[in-house]
Amino acid sequence: MSYVITAPCVADYSCVEVCPVDCISPMPDDSGFDAATQLYINPVLCVDCDACREACPVNAIFAEDQLPEKWLDYIGINAAHFQSHTQTVAEVRHDK
Amino acid sequence: MISERPLRIAIVGSGPAGMYAAGHLLEGPGGTFINGGLNQIVRRPVEVDVLERLPTPWGLIRSGVAPDHPDKKRMAAIYDSIARRQGFRFIGNVQVGRDVSPADLSQWYDGVIYAVGADDERRLGITGEDLRGSDSARAFVSWYNGHPDFSDLQFDLRCERAVLVGNGNVAMDVARILFSPISALHNTDIASHALDALGKSQLKEIVILGRRGPEHAAFNYPELMELGELADTAISVEGADLSLTPENADYETQLKVAALAKLCKEKSQGSRRIVFRFNAAPTAIVGGGQVAQINVVDRRDQSEQVLNAGLVLAAIGYRGLAIDGLPFDDVRGVIPSCDSRIVDNGIAIAGAYVTGWIKRGPKGIIGSNKKCARDAVTAVMVDVDSNLLPMEGTLSAAQVLEAINARVSVTLGFSGWQKIDRQEQSDGRAQGRPRLKMTATGAMLGLVTAG
Ligand SMILES: Cc1cc2nc3c(=O)[nH]c(=O)nc-3n(C[C@H](O)[C@H](O)[C@H](O)COP(=O)(O)OP(=O)(O)OC[C@H]3O[C@@H](n4cnc5c(N)ncnc54)[C@H](O)[C@@H]3O)c2cc1C
Numbered sequence: 001m002s003y004v005i006t007a008p009c010v011a012d013y014s015c016v017e018v019c020p021v022d023c024i025s026p027m028p029d030d031s032g033f034d035a036a037t038q039l040y041i042n043p044v045l046c047v048d049c050d051a052c053r054e055a056c057p058v059n060a061i062f063a064e065d066q067l068p069e070k071w072l073d074y075i076g077i078n079a080a081h082f083q084s085h086t087q088t089v090a091e092v093r094h095d096k
Numbered sequence: 097m098i099s100e101r102p103l104r105i106a107i108v109g110s111g112p113a114g115m116y117a118a119g120h121l122l123e124g125p126g127g128t129f130i131n132g133g134l135n136q137i138v139r140r141p142v143e144v145d146v147l148e149r150l151p152t153p154w155g156l157i158r159s160g161v162a163p164d165h166p167d168k169k170r171m172a173a174i175y176d177s178i179a180r181r182q183g184f185r186f187i188g189n190v191q192v193g194r195d196v197s198p199a200d201l202s203q204w205y206d207g208v209i210y211a212v213g214a215d216d217e218r219r220l221g222i223t224g225e226d227l228r229g230s231d232s233a234r235a236f237v238s239w240y241n242g243h244p245d246f247s248d249l250q251f252d253l254r255c256e257r258a259v260l261v262g263n264g265n266v267a268m269d270v271a272r273i274l275f276s277p278i279s280a281l282h283n284t285d286i287a288s289h290a291l292d293a294l295g296k297s298q299l300k301e302i303v304i305l306g307r308r309g310p311e312h313a314a315f316n317y318p319e320l321m322e323l324g325e326l327a328d329t330a331i332s333v334e335g336a337d338l339s340l341t342p343e344n345a346d347y348e349t350q351l352k353v354a355a356l357a358k359l360c361k362e363k364s365q366g367s368r369r370i371v372f373r374f375n376a377a378p379t380a381i382v383g384g385g386q387v388a389q390i391n392v393v394d395r396r397d398q399s400e401q402v403l404n405a406g407l408v409l410a411a412i413g414y415r416g417l418a419i420d421g422l423p424f425d426d427v428r429g430v431i432p433s434c435d436s437r438i439v440d441n442g443i444a445i446a447g448a449y450v451t452g453w454i455k456r457g458p459k460g461i462i463g464s465n466k467k468c469a470r471d472a473v474t475a476v477m478v479d480v481d482s483n484l485l486p487m488e489g490t491l492s493a494a495q496v497l498e499a500i501n502a503r504v505s506v507t508l509g510f511s512g513w514q515k516i517d518r519q520e521q522s523d524g525r526a527q528g529r530p531r532l533k534m535t536a537t538g539a540m541l542g543l544v545t546a547g
């Protein structure tokens with residue numbers, strides 16, 4: 001399983017501050033941060049510790065199996081952030 | 097020379113940038129996230145005064161973020177907890193540049209951080225822009241959020257079609273609010289004058305104009321998907337072929353365009369319609385006193401089209417407003433700075449800093465301002481340690497308040513705002529709403545000063 005960041009995210013990186021394995025991206029000093037429209041959790045590295053969900057001020061984080069139906073697509077959106085560009089673009093086109 | 101007294105810093109503006117700056121100056125026990133981990137960046141006692149031109153704090157959290165996004169409005173709780181820290185003081189109803197000058201502040205404080213946001217807007221620059229029924233999306237948003245400067249505006253929604261110029265997230269917010277069921281809006285803190293006007297709406301169609309193609313659309317994925325949740329509302333696209341999005345577009349763009357195509361397919365029916373019109377630029381707004389139509393040119397073949405419309409809102413960007421006594425970059429609409437230090441003709445002004453939208457321009461979301469404010473506070477701390485702050489002649493907290501009250505007839509502290517806050521919430525409860533916003537400065541100040 002993994003944790004997943006969804007639509008309400010305001011990129012205030014409270015989750016980054018508490019994540020024990022640094023699996024949330026972009027971090028505030030990464031080049032992509034200022035333009036980021038949300039942050040993402042790397043599903044391969046996440047250890048399901050729940051710390052980020054507790055820290056999030058806007059309830060944007062859910063355990064994958066607790067995701068509201070309308071945000072199920074954020075599983076793929078979070079994962080895609082950590083995959084290579086060509087691969088994910090192919091997936092988006094395939095979905096369509 | 098290490099002084100005994102606390103460092104005294106003024107922050108101008110109580111939006112996200114100003115409140116994060118206060119939070120970093122009055123650093124919590126956990127420290128500040130910098131260089132990949134939590135570290136202490138403030139090593140001396142600090143007192144912070146936050147000066148706000150309105151009686152109410154939190155900037156665009158209150159007057160920008162859409163009322164139907166209560167999760168995001170909850171950011172106010174974060175700022176509220178910062179405001180309760182030792183050393184914090186709120187001074188409301190003081191406009192810097194009018195009531196007190198930047199020169200006053202630099203004399204009264206060791207340092208000043210300007211976090212005044214973007215209190216102006218970009219204009220279309222076409223004829224008819226000033227007709228009744230034509231306004232900025234900023235005015236419309238401020239109006240539905242009950243900002244006192246905009247509460248007297250009248251938006252007549254008894255027309256069939258509204259045209260939004262620009263397709264960023266603000267346009268998405270406006271379109272969604274225009275087409276949300278009144279019953280749903282009733283459960284938000286939307287201003288009651290807006291609820292009344294929306295209740296009389298006869299809008300059947302919203303056209304959203306974008307100058308370029310879908311691959312350059314400014315909206316984000318979540319905001320687009322929310323339009324898809326509107327009941328009985330068809331979504332369509334004109335002026336572009338969604339299947340032609342360039343293969344080399346980035347992931348987010350591909351995601352957005354694919355989502356838009358899917359929405360068009362799934363939401364083809366409805367008694368109301370949202371039309372995304374791409375490659376279209378407005379050339380004139382026409383009407384006799386009141387907006388009747390907007391002329392649009394297709395930028396691919398220069399063909400012209402006339403759209404009948406009773407409401408035109410320009411959602412082409414917020415813009416910083418110059419403050420008397422501070423330098424201003426009129427092209428970018430920001431206070432010019434280098435590493436958060438305000439610069440005048442390339443030279444840093446000692447003890448003057450900037451953060452948030454007035455530093456970076458109107459881009460970035462709420463959290464972007466947290467890092468931005470952290471960097472401004474880091475600059476302040478570096479300058480204190482290098483003895484670069486003008487610390488001679490700084491006034492005490494009591495002296496500053498006296499000086500401000502000599503110029504402004506009524507100011508309010510944080511407890512004054514809390515009184516307004518409690519009143520709004522209890523008025524809301526009486527109507528089965530989360531909050532009934534007070535929208536007139538006079539009434540708010542009256543409540544605060546009444547015993
Ligand atoms: C319509 C809209 C919707 C948005 N929705 C979202 C969203 O859903 N999620 C998200 O993450 N971000 C959202 N944003 C972005 C977010 O609001 C901004 O990133 C953020 O508010 C910028 O913070 P700021 O402190 O720089 O400016 P502001 O929030 O504008 O705060 C500036 C403050 O300074 C005060 N001020 C101005 N001039 C003076 C003066 N001369 N003297 C004293 N005080 C002064 C103002 O009254 C105001 O309180 C939205 C923005 C807009 C416009």
Ligand code: SF4
Nearest residue numbers: 009010012013015056
């Ligand atoms: S704590 Fe929540 S809002 Fe903040 S960056 Fe993380 S997910 Fe986004």
Ligand code: SF4
Nearest residue numbers: 019046047049050052
């Ligand atoms: S659940 Fe734990 S490990 Fe996973 S992202 Fe959140 S804080 Fe990090």
